Each structure stands twice: as C-alpha cells, then as structure tokens.
Amino acid sequence: MKLDADIRAQLQQYLQLLEGDVVIKVSAGSDSVSRDMLDLLDELTGMSSRITVERAELARTPSFSVNRPGEDTGIVFAGVPLGHEFTSLVLALLQVSGRPPKVDDEVIERIKSIKGEYRFETYVSLSCHNCPDVVQALNVMSVLNPGISHTMIDGAAYKEEVERKEVMAVPTVYLNGEFFESGRMTLDDILNKLGVSADAAAFANKEPFDVLVIGGGPAGSSAAIYAARKGIRTGIVADRFGGQVNDTLGIENLISVKHTEGPQLAVALEEHVKEYPVDIMKSVRAEKLEKKDLIEVTLNNGAVLKSKTVIIATGARWRNLNVPGEEEFKNKGVAYCPHCDGPLFAGKQVAVVGGGNSGVEAAIDLAGIAAHVTLFEFMPELKADQVLQDRLYSLPNVTVHKNAQVKEITGSSKMEGITYIDRATGEEHHLAMDGVFVQIGLVPNTEWLEGVLERTRMGEIVVDSRGATAIPGVFAAGDCTNSAYKQIIISMGSGATAALSAFDYLIRN
Ligand SMILES: Cc1cc2nc3c(=O)[nH]c(=O)nc-3n(C[C@H](O)[C@H](O)[C@H](O)COP(=O)(O)OP(=O)(O)OC[C@H]3O[C@@H](n4cnc5c(N)ncnc54)[C@H](O)[C@@H]3O)c2cc1C
Incomplete structure (x- = not known):
C-alpha cells in the first residue's frame, strides 16, 4: 500500500517536529493488513532518521507499538491507523518523542496521580469521526502514566474479535478486559469515569464569586464570557465542556458560521472562555444549591463554592424510552x-x-x-x-x-x-x-434542583424574560429552561441575557 501524495506530504512535515527517538515494535504476519502496516512503517522510517522499527511479539498480529528507546509506553495500534486515525498516529509519534500533549497542567497532574494498572483497548472504525478523540485521550494517558496502556483496534482488521465481543458501536472501550464505555468521550470524561476528578482540596480556599456559571455548553460559555467582560469575578463549573454540541457533527445554523462541526465548536467555546479571566472548573458536577448570605453550590467532590449570583446552564440529555430491553441492549443495538x-x-x-x-x-x-x-x-x-x-x-x-x-x-x-x-x-x-x-427528545439536567427552584412538568427551570428564576440572584439559561426552542444560538443568546441580568442584579444589590 502506497500512501497518497497528500498524506505523505503531511507526514513528512509532522515528522520534522519529532523531538527525540522513537522505537516502533511491530508484530506482522503475511496477511494483507500486515503488509499494509509494514509499508506504512517503511514510509515512516524513510522519512525520519529518529524512527526505528524492530520486530517483536505483541499481543495481536498485526499490530505495532510506539515507544521511547528502552521504555515501552503501552501505545499500540492494531490495524493501520489511516483514515480518521491518521492524526492519532501522528500525535502518538510526536508525544512519545517528547513533545508535550496539549492538555492543561492540572489534567496532566491528575493523569500522573492515577495508581494501578489500567489496560485500555478501543475498538474503532477508520471512518468514525468520534473515535480519534477517545484514541488520542487514552494515548495521552499512556504517554504520561507508566501504569496505563492503550491499544487501538481497527474493527475491520479484527472482525472475528469484534463479532465475538459483539461490539456494535464505535468507539467501544474495554478496561482490563471488561466493557468500560462506548461513544465519544473526552479526556475529562474518561478521568471522570475513572473517578479521578479534581479533589475538593483544590477548591477549598476559593474566594466567593460574583457570578458562578454551572454548565459549559453554549449557554454557560456565553454567560461566562459576558460576565467576565464586565470585569467581575467569574467562575464556571462544567461537567463536560461543550455540552450537547459534542454529540453532533454538521452545524449549519450558527448564524455567520456557514458550517462547523460539533467537536470543533466545543473546543472553540472553551478557547473563547479561556480568553478571559474565568476560573474554569471542569469534570465536576453541581449537586446542591442553597441560598444563604451568599448562594452556595455543593459539587460532587464535596467542595462548596460561594457566589453572589449563579447562572444555571446545565442543558439537557437524550430522553430514554424506558421500556424493557433498552438498558440491557444499550450499545448492543x-x-x-x-x-x-x-x-x-x-x-x-x-x-x-x-x-x-x-x-x-x-x-x-x-x-x-x-x-x-x-x-x-x-x-x-x-x-x-x-x-x-x-x-x-x-x-x-x-x-x-x-x-x-x-x-x-x-x-x-x-x-x-x-x-x-x-x-x-x-x-x-x-x-x-x-x-x-x-430520538424522542431531551430531558433537562435539573433533577439536582428538585424542590429548590420552580420547574415545569418537563423539568425545565421557569425563567422570566431576563433569565431570572424564583430565587433572587439565581438565573438560568439554555436548554435547561422553559425557553421556547432549544438551539445553539438561542442558548448563547439566553446565556448572554442571564449574565447581563446577573450584572444588573449585582449593581442594584
Ligand atoms: C445530536 C444533536 C444535534 C444538534 N444539532 C444542532 C444544530 O445543528 N443546531 C443547533 O442550533 N442546535 C443543535 N442541537 C441543539 C444544541 O446542541 C443545544 O440546544 C445546545 O447545546 C444547548 O446548549 P446548553 O448550553 O443550554 O446545554 P448543553 O449543550 O446541554 O450543555 C450543558 C452543560 O452543562 C453541563 N452540566 C450538566 N449538568 C451539570 C451539573 N450538574 N454540574 C455541572 N455541569 C453540568 C454539561 O456537562 C454541559 O457542559 C443539537 C443537539 C443534539 C443533541
């Protein structure tokens, strides 16, 4: 298999960025995937003197691992990582060579703090647009923590294994041989699921906020930006930054942006928030809200955040059918x-x-x-x-x-x-x-506010035209409210309204 000219040119450019030597260990047979894999590795060695390839016995044939000299990282590609996984290959090579991954220092520390042995395996298809995020996140974890390893498995090259395990959705991740999760996940999602969220001590001494936003989707991001631009002390708590847009592909109705893709928009939202002095607290969930002298929000790690005003923008999630078999066959049909x-x-x-x-x-x-x-x-x-x-x-x-x-x-x-x-x-x-x-609609993420705020029969927080709820100083925006329509641009608009209303409230009180 010869790489096409475009991919070749891109690879050549990327490989110039290698910072140290990389040792690839390959386990290949005489099948066509093995031959394609060896061709790809030949191309790599031909393009950079920093890459060497040696034969080895790996758990799967065909597969290859990407290592530092004298130290296995645990990153393995079982199949030929082209298609959507081409970037995963390039990033693995660069990160193993010593280029730091583009991840917050706080996240790096969390990954390094994980103790024990974590053997991840991810089943992918090379045409899956959600798979590279998961593959790349788990590869970053493998690079940073010697106890973590990760194998990407191309389902098309391992059909018998995929059928035996009845993998019916990609990406599907196994941890130490057991089903772990399926579907698109960010690095934060994976750390959350492993229970490696920021611990309460990290939030212990935070000064009260002027505006605390709960939720990092379009509504929450917009609220945080509008609040921070007023020069007031703003914090944002987001379980999964980007919210629902992470789960969609083509977006063509975000006015003035003719076309974007969900994951790209999710990154753009976070980058935009980061332009301002906003205290971003990711991978934690708000579990309780109480109005005392200040408004107090308790998080799932036990930390209590205080703020003069709060904007709730916790969005919504898929509604379940709630019929027998739905739970049992999730990701199995x-x-x-x-x-x-x-x-x-x-x-x-x-x-x-x-x-x-x-x-x-x-x-x-x-x-x-x-x-x-x-x-x-x-x-x-x-x-x-x-x-x-x-x-x-x-x-x-x-x-x-x-x-x-x-x-x-x-x-x-x-x-x-x-x-x-x-x-x-x-x-x-x-x-x-x-x-x-x-596809039967959405449920607002507002269960944690039961008995605290007025909600509709559907669970939507009741707000007025300024985004104010029944509790003075508590505002809400986006899909978690009783707004007429649930769209990105509408959520962004209501996030802005809520932030301006919160600012107005602060001035008056
Ligand atoms: C498949 C799909 C396709 C779509 N396509 C389009 C489209 O093409 N155009 C369009 O305009 N709209 C589209 N939408 C709708 C759009 O995505 C939503 O209207 C929009 O994302 C709502 O933004 P939001 O900020 O209100 O909520 P969400 O996007 O749901 O964000 C909620 C945020 O709150 C966080 N959160 C939830 N609970 C807690 C908690 N307790 N503590 C802390 N954080 C919490 C979440 O992690 C997330 O960060 C689509 C939606 C889906 C699902």
Missing part, C-alpha cells in the same frame, strides 16, 4: 446518535423511534446506510417539518408506523427485535430488528 453509530448498521434492519425533526432526519440519514428503516411514532401524525416528511416518504426503503407504542426491545446477547402496540387496534406486533435509534 440500542443507540441514540445516528451520526456516530449509523455506519455500524450498514445493510441491516434498523428502527427509529420518534417522528419529530430529529427522528425523521435520523431515518433519512439511516436509509442511505441500512437495508431498511422502520420509523415508529407514538402519535397519529409525524411532528417533523413537512419538507422532512416529504423526503422521508419519497424513500423506497422506509416504513412508517404511526400511532405505534414501542413496548419492548428483545434479544439475547444483542438486540434482535422490537415489540410494538398498534394503538388504533390494541394489537401487538413483533419485528426482527438489528438496531434502534431512540
């Missing part, structure tokens, strides 16, 4: 992100539950990949925009069941079918199905 997991259902029978815009869009997308798409809508009519419905009904491989209640998702070791009730006749039906995408 039950999926929520068509952009992410759609390609895994190529040529298969899939269902979409939900006839709103997101459900119908998902069905249209999936119809281009799957053999057949069956859409279930609970109500007698679809709620999606007419243009989307027209497009849906024009597709030959889509069936729509309206007035249909999904009752159960069935299967054995993975999902195999859906049982639904025809609400008009009360009859129960069963369809064989390889996957189902649940």
